[in-house]
Amino acid sequence: MAMVGGIDIGDELVDDGTNFIGIVPTFITPNYLTMFRFYEKLELSGEKGVYRFRCLFKDTTAIPETTLGRMLSVWDCLYIHKQDMADYDRYLKDNLHIILANEGIELDKRVMLFTEICFEVIQGVMGDNFGLPKFGVETYNKLKYLMSEAIGGVSDINFLNGIATLIGHDYGTYTHSIKVGWLMAIFVNANPDLFGVSGKSELEKLVVEVAVMGFLHDIGKAKIPRHIINKKGRLSNLEYVAIQAHTVYSVGLLFELNLPKHVMEGILYHHENEDGSGYPCGLKGEKIPLFAKLCHIADVFDALALTPELPYKTSKTPYQSLVIMAGKNPNLDALQQMEKEVAESGDTPAVDGADHGENPDIKRLEHELRMTREAVKRVEVRMRLRDKGMAHCFDAELLKRFVMTLNRSKSFEFSTFL
Numbered sequence: 001m002a003m004v005g006g007i008d009i010g011d012e013l014v015d016d017g018t019n020f021i022g023i024v025p026t027f028i029t030p031n032y033l034t035m036f037r038f039y040e041k042l043e044l045s046g047e048k049g050v051y052r053f054r055c056l057f058k059d060t061t062a063i064p065e066t067t068l069g070r071m072l073s074v075w076d077c078l079y080i081h082k083q084d085m086a087d088y089d090r091y092l093k094d095n096l097h098i099i100l101a102n103e104g105i106e107l108d109k110r111v112m113l114f115t116e117i118c119f120e121v122i123q124g125v126m127g128d129n130f131g132l133p134k135f136g137v138e139t140y141n142k143l144k145y146l147m148s149e150a151i152g153g154v155s156d157i158n159f160l161n162g163i164a165t166l167i168g169h170d171y172g173t174y175t176h177s178i179k180v181g182w183l184m185a186i187f188v189n190a191n192p193d194l195f196g197v198s199g200k201s202e203l204e205k206l207v208v209e210v211a212v213m214g215f216l217h218d219i220g221k222a223k224i225p226r227h228i229i230n231k232k233g234r235l236s237n238l239e240y241v242a243i244q245a246h247t248v249y250s251v252g253l254l255f256e257l258n259l260p261k262h263v264m265e266g267i268l269y270h271h272e273n274e275d276g277s278g279y280p281c282g283l284k285g286e287k288i289p290l291f292a293k294l295c296h297i298a299d300v301f302d303a304l305a306l307t308p309e310l311p312y313k314t315s316k317t318p319y320q321s322l323v324i325m326a327g328k329n330p331n332l333d334a335l336q337q338m339e340k341e342v343a344e345s346g347d348t349p350a351v352d353g354a355d356h357g358e359n360p361d362i363k364r365l366e367h368e369l370r371m372t373r374e375a376v377k378r379v380e381v382r383m384r385l386r387d388k389g390m391a392h393c394f395d396a397e398l399l400k401r402f403v404m405t406l407n408r409s410k411s412f413e414f415s416t417f418l
Contacts, residue, residue: 013053013081014044020053020079023088026105027113029098030068033057036088039079053079073104093117096149111159114150118178121146122215140257143215147185147208155189155207160409176302181214183298190405194290194398210291213266217295220249244279247271266291270299275392293395297402300325300390318412322403326396327389 013019020039028038039053056078057068080088092099092113100110121142159182185207188195197203221229224246228239235243251268269283269292276284278296305321316324406412 011055011058013039013055014050015053016050017041019082021082021085022077022079024105024109024113025072025075025078026102026109027092027099028072029095030065030072032091032095033068035091036080036084039081040075041077041079069104093146093149096146097152100150101152107159115175115178117146118181118215119174122174122177137257140212140254140259143212144208147181147211147215151185151204151207155185155211160186160406160411177215177218179302180217180295180298181211183302184214184294185211187294187298187402187405190408191401194401209260209263210266210294213263213291214295214298216254217250217267217270217299218246219253219267220246220251222253223249244271247280262289262291265289266295268292270295272296273393274395277392288395290398293398294402297325297394297399300393301402318406319414322414324388325390325394326399326403328391329389 020041023038025038028036034057037058038056040056042052042054044050044052063071096114096117099105100114102110121139188210189203189207192203195206197206221243224243228235228242231239247268247270251264254264254267266289269281269288272278272281272283272288272292273296274285274288274293276282301318301321304316304324305318403414407414
């Protein structure tokens with residue numbers, strides 16, 4: 001008798017779909033087919049909202065692997081029972097290097113697999129460690145293992161085409177961190193001469209380290225009040241000052257892991273500006289470590305170019321973003337003065353208005369209202385001034401190399417910019 005809820009009827013299950021999860025068939029290598037029971041989803045005649053899930057590949061011993069591979073490509077989607085999902089997740093992580101290197105799988109599917117696995121790990125970091133004093137060795141080792149497995153795929157210049165598929169996706173801290181780590185890994189792999197590495201193994205080690213650096217560069221935001229992190233509009237001056245503490249918090253969370261010096265410096269100083277106007281220490285020029293400069297470029301490029309339209313932010317193309325990043329700001333003195341005022345006080349001056357009598361409560365409310373309006377106005381002005389040009393923030397030669405690296409991808413066309 002056919003019933004909803006996964007009642008076994010031989011080689012088929014009848015279910016409303018809640019007990020099955022769709023998977024990408026080409027992620028499965030033929031020699032792993034017997035590890036799981038795979039199903040195709042079929043309509044059940046006369047039953048609305050109920051489906052037949054027919055089991056496939058029960059005996060693959062007599063079928064050549066090449067034939068099995070072609071068979072897998074026939075389906076756009078197969079299904080596994082949710083009770084097998086934990087084993088399937090382990091399979092994906094253990095075979096990530098094989099899947100990412102398989103050019104027979106569409107690039108966007110490989111990209112999304114890598115992103116989803118990274119997202120899961122980083123979400124655990126940012127979520128589980130919210131407010132805790134330090135970051136766990138186990139989670140750090142997971143990230144290193146993940147990148148070591150994926151290194152051959154994500155650091156390849158052709159995978160820049162994959163980053164384009166993430167344009168417009170959720171600009172959450174997790175997704176942003178993945179893209180920053182990814183951009184840094186590709187850049188280092190494509191420009192080994194800048195980093196003094198010799199040999200393939202040394203380069204691969206460095207690529208893994210900078211990818212993890214990018215993944216963790218904003219981990220300190222776990223210590224910032226959530227109402228600031230999750231705010232939908234522009235940050236006020238006070239909130240802007242508060243969020244600047246995330247670089248120091250990041251180093252605090254990672255301090256006991258004995259990470260390489262260049263990784264810790266890259267995370268701590270990735271908001272320093274070339275002219276000394278950045279934070280947390282106001283370092284300038286050659287005083288800023290190379291990896292911090294690279295992280296800064298990748299961080300800002302993603303924030304400007306690879307994010308969706310937001311209520312308080314007009315979406316920009318990658319080209320427009322680079323024009324802003326490389327442009328000299330004609331209002332630099334005014335911008336630096338505003339940034340200095342914010343850094344020194346976190347408050348905003350207000351202009352006194354008309355006197356409405358001696359009622360102290362009314363005067364206090366009017367003063368607070370003027371302060372709020374002025375703060376909003378100044379935040380908006382600061383953002384407009386920033387978009388006039390940010391060349392003072394970056395190492396010009398490193399930014400040029402970054403653009404040249406992106407330009408090697410089919411997805412980014414910056415020839416006229418160069």
